[in-house]
Amino acid sequence: MGAGRLSFQLRALKVLSADLAALRIPLLIEDAQDFAGCTETLLKLVRQHQISHMDFIEEYPYNERLRDRSVSRALRRAGVQVTRHVADTIVRPGLVKTAAGKPYTVFTPFYKRWINQAFEFPPLPGIEAQSPVRIEASLVPEKMGAAAIADRADVWPAGEVVAGARLREFIEDAVENYEQHRDIPALGGTSRLSAHLAIGGISARQCLWAAHNKAASQPEYATGCHKWITELAWRDFYRHIAAQFDHINKGHAFRLELDRLPWRLRVNDLSRAQDSPAAADWHAWCTGHTGYPLVDAAMRQLNQTGWMHNRLRMVVAMFLTKHLLIDWRCGERYFMHTLIDGDFASNNGGWQWSASTGTDAAPYFRIFNPASQGEKFDPNGEFVHAWVPELRPVAGRLLFKDRGKWPQGVDYPLPVVEHRLARQRALEFFKQKGWGGGLSERG
Ligand SMILES: Cc1cc2nc3c(=O)[nH]c(=O)nc-3n(C[C@H](O)[C@H](O)[C@H](O)COP(=O)(O)OP(=O)(O)OC[C@H]3O[C@@H](n4cnc5c(N)ncnc54)[C@H](O)[C@@H]3O)c2cc1C
Numbered sequence: 343m344g345a346g347r348l349s350f351q352l353r354a355l356k357v358l359s360a361d362l363a364a365l366r367i368p369l370l371i372e373d374a375q376d377f378a379g380c381t382e383t384l385l386k387l388v389r390q391h392q393i394s395h396m397d398f399i400e401e402y403p404y405n406e407r408l409r410d411r412s413v414s415r416a417l418r419r420a421g422v423q424v425t426r427h428v429a430d431t432i433v434r435p436g437l438v439k440t441a442a443g444k445p446y447t448v449f450t451p452f453y454k455r456w457i458n459q460a461f462e463f464p465p466l467p468g469i470e471a472q473s474p475v476r477i478e479a480s481l482v483p484e485k486m487g488a489a490a491i492a493d494r495a496d497v498w499p500a501g502e503v504v505a506g507a508r509l510r511e512f513i514e515d516a517v518e519n520y521e522q523h524r525d526i527p528a529l530g531g532t533s534r535l536s537a538h539l540a541i542g543g544i545s546a547r548q549c550l551w552a553a554h555n556k557a558a559s560q561p562e563y564a565t566g567c568h569k570w571i572t573e574l575a576w577r578d579f580y581r582h583i584a585a586q587f588d589h590i591n592k593g594h595a596f597r598l599e600l601d602r603l604p605w606r607l608r609v610n611d612l613s614r615a616q617d618s619p620a621a622a623d624w625h626a627w628c629t630g631h632t633g634y635p636l637v638d639a640a641m642r643q644l645n646q647t648g649w650m651h652n653r654l655r656m657v658v659a660m661f662l663t664k665h666l667l668i669d670w671r672c673g674e675r676y677f678m679h680t681l682i683d684g685d686f687a688s689n690n691g692g693w694q695w696s697a698s699t700g701t702d703a704a705p706y707f708r709i710f711n712p713a714s715q716g717e718k719f720d721p722n723g724e725f726v727h728a729w730v731p732e733l734r735p736v737a738g739r740l741l742f743k744d745r746g747k748w749p750q751g752v753d754y755p756l757p758v759v760e761h762r763l764a765r766q767r768a769l770e771f772f773k774q775k776g777w778g779g780g781l782s783e784r785g
Pocket residue numbers: 524532533534535536537539540573574576577578580650651652653655656659677681683684685686688689690691692693696
């Protein structure tokens with residue numbers, strides 16, 4: 343977990359502490375050194391306060407599952423009544439199964455079954471905001487200041503009331519156009535609830551029901567609401583995968599036959615490979631200096647705000663893994679360090695989708711052209727201009743092509759790799775034998 347997400351979580355706890363204090367309930371925060379240490383820490387607390395009941399919300403990555411099991415057993419042995427709750431997902435992992443009783447590994451059939459079960463669990467009521475809370479919708483750097491932004495309470499306010507207000511605001515103002523706006527980074531047409539969802543600051547069930555009720559009461563909102571519910575389903579899907587396929591929790595590719603691809607830079611070599619060309623490419627990607635305007639704008643948005651738009655997460659992830667042939671695990675790690683919404687299951691799922699190593703992933707020959715992505719999703723260059731100031735002199739329509747027509751004196755790097763060559767290299771890379779694979783055109 344990165345510092346941005348940690349500080350967001352600590353701020354949320356502060357708010358929770360105040361909310362509970364108003365109900366005369368103290369909030370105790372206990373430190374444990376690691377997952378295994380949680381059991382002893384909680385046993386101590388139980389003895390100290392003569393606790394008879396413990397309620398907790400299950401979590402599904404591997405270490406969290408072992409922790410939950412160990413804590414439950416130990417506390418039950420100590421005479422405590424333990425109740426586990428499902429609140430991190432909409433449907434509990436393990437309940438959405440194929441006819442053969444197996445977990446789904448493809449999203450669409452998963453979704454068809456999931457949606458029939460999703461409404462069996464109404465959410466608990468949340469706290470109502472006393473006064474309306476409005477959150478700055480535009481994420482442009484002038485309004486935000488510079489680095490360390492993820493730490494700032496004014497940019498990322500935390501707590502249940504704020505999250506609830508953000509949900510209401512999104513459902514009232516933006517969900518109607520979600521389907522049309524969700525892929526245009528300059529529009530800010532998505533909910534930006536991911537950071538709250540990642541730390542349990544709002545429940546996915548609350549989100550589901552808010553969208554469902556809106557669609558039921560105002561059918562003109564139904565398309566946007568249903569599209570948004572599909573995104574919540576992706577969140578559940580990746581959590582179900584993490585809960586049911588242990589190997590992805592241990593750094594392996596979902597498709598084990600693609601676990602040892604000969605990447606130019608592997609995650610284990612990150613600290614050692616200082617002077618190689620691949621290390622230089624990695625550095626250019628991390629800092630937003632690849633010479634591809636959309637990739638660079640996206641990486642700078644991430645580095646300066648702790649958040650990145652979903653379309654751009656796919657673009658930069660494919661660029662790292664397919665244009666630069668750098669191990670998806672490097673990017674996964676970088677995202678976890680920088681994202682305010684860093685979340686193991688969604689992050690791992692997104693990276694493995696982009697690298698074509700995951701469950702229901704993009705086929706290996708699907709390689710986004712960053713220039714075409716720019717023309718399609720930032721046609722006037724508003725997003726790039728906001729984040730890459732040195733490109734402001736270049737007209738939006740020229741940003742992604744016609745570099746020869748750019749005005750003189752624009753101080754911007756040449757592309758680290760040429761798209762056509764990179765595409766060819768990636769196709770050969772994924773098809774080559776020797777690492778135990780060699781993919782067919784069907785991916
Ligand atoms: C390479 C890569 C890495 C990612 N890493 C993370 C991560 O660490 N944490 C994270 O929360 N999301 C991650 N995502 C998914 C997605 O990009 C974000 O959830 C989304 O951009 C958050 O913005 P939002 O809240 O405005 O989303 P909205 O469009 O408003 O969607 C609502 C909610 O649905 C969920 N959601 C939306 N899209 C996805 C998706 N593709 N996969 C899983 N859940 C989704 C999120 O919880 C999100 O908050 C990643 C995607 C990719 C391609």
